[in-house]
Amino acid sequence: MRSFITVSILCGASALRVTPNIDRRTVFRAVAALTGASTLHGLEPAFAEAPDYAGAKKALQAMIAADKDIGPTMVRLAWHSSGTYDKMSKTGGSGGGTIRFKEELAHGGNAGLDKLVAKLEPVHKSFPTVSYADLYTLAGATALEAAGVPVPWKAGRVDAMTPAAVTPDGRLPAASKGNDPQKTAKALRMDVFYRMGFNDKEIVALSGAHALGRCHPDASGYSGPWTPTPYTLNNGYFNLLLSVPWTIKEWNGPMQFEDPSGKLMMLPSDLALVQDKNFRPFVQMYAKDNAMFVKDFTAAYTKLTELGTKNLKAVALA
Ligand code: HEM
Known part of the structure; x- marks a missing residue:
């Protein structure tokens, strides 16, 4: 196979030499097709265009x-x-x-x-x-x-x-483990985030990403945004977790929590962060200090x- 790839690459080189106006990418693609590679990275650097x-x-x-x-x-x-x-x-x-x-x-x-x-x-x-x-x-x-x-x-x-x-x-987290916050928190730790090498503080920092976006009934089955500003990442999620009287939403869907307006939501796994005695201090810390949240989120997300x-x-x- 190695020699076949080498021959193919040499053919590509010849094609480039004899037909200088040929589109280089066309030649690279032909070489990739010949060698069975589905993408071009990994080919000889001389033949792969620098990734843009x-x-x-x-x-x-x-x-x-x-x-x-x-x-x-x-x-x-x-x-x-x-x-x-x-x-x-x-x-x-x-x-x-x-x-x-x-x-x-x-x-x-x-x-x-x-x-x-x-x-x-x-x-x-x-x-x-x-x-x-x-x-x-x-x-x-x-x-x-x-x-x-x-x-x-x-x-x-x-x-x-x-x-x-x-x-x-x-390997990815479940939003609830049988409606038991302790079981949900334990699963987040033991089955998911400790397995990857994260600690409790990093788990809470990463969860702050739920300031962004929403749940979609046609995806996870859950519904709605966590915060009123779903396109801005800040510590708003932690403040809402602590300050809102979250109640179980009455609807024909999986168990989730809603705020009094019915517009915002939390998953059982989100509420587990305030219900668990080891997670909660980090929720309180990030709710008070946005700069600390951004710093710790950035480090944990990069990791x-x-x-x-x-x-x-x-x-x-x-
Ligand atoms: C702690 C365990 C977590 C659970 C159980 C969880 C669960 C979920 C669920 C059920 C959704 C809704 C998906 C949909 O219906 O489209 C969602 C969305 C989202 N999650 Fe998580 N998640 C967790 C952690 C994280 C982490 C660590 C991040 C990023 C660092 C993250 C970022 C997001 C974002 C940005 C959305 C919104 C997506 C959209 O608007 O399409 N989540 N999550």
Whole structure:
């Protein structure tokens, strides 16, 4: 196979030499097709165009400008692409871009993300040397910047080419464990976030992302936004958790909580953060101090999206 790839690459080189006006990308694509590679990154550097991360970021910014609801979903996609990591087996994480495979999109926790993965396909087509894994995490970082919290982002994730690296279903958190807050809190810790290598403070900081976006009945089955400002990331989620008299919503859907206006919601897993004696002090700390929340969120989120990756490097994005 190695010699076949080498021959193919040499053919590509000859094609470029004898037909100098040929579109380089056409040749790269032909080489990729010949070698069976589904994307171009990973080919000899001399043949792969340098990934245009800044261009990809501009395309993502245009998507957010055209549809601001897509930003929070990009953050969810980036987190779900990363949140499969298991520190013991060193499997999962954002490294392989495996969330694009139907096997992983079919996991219960990923309900609804297939739509965004499909919408990002044209961006990947325009920037084929940006891996899917980088594209999804770049989408999250671009959306967070648009929401007022720029986070550092590094490139260099290499896509898995087959679904073999998809981890088993069940690694992402459940919004409730049988309506028992203690069981829900325990599952968040033991089954999900400790498995990835996070502590209680980081779990609470990361959960502050629910200041953004909403639940969709046709995705998770839950409904509504957590905060009245779903396009801005700040500590509003923590203040609402502590100050609102949340009651169980009476409706024909899964158990969730609502504020007195019926416009805002919380999941059982959100309320578990104020019901659990070890999580609650961090909720109180972030409710009082937005700068502390932004600092701790940025650090924990960056750690999250770098799980299961290696050799990432800072790149120019402007
Ligand atoms: C702590 C455990 C968590 C649970 C149980 C949970 C659960 C959920 C659920 C059920 C939804 C609604 C999905 C939909 O219907 O479209 C959602 C949305 C969302 N989640 Fe989480 N999540 C958790 C942690 C996180 C973390 C750590 C982040 C990011 C760092 C995050 C970011 C988001 C965002 C931004 C949305 C809104 C998506 C949109 O508007 O389309 N979540 N989450």
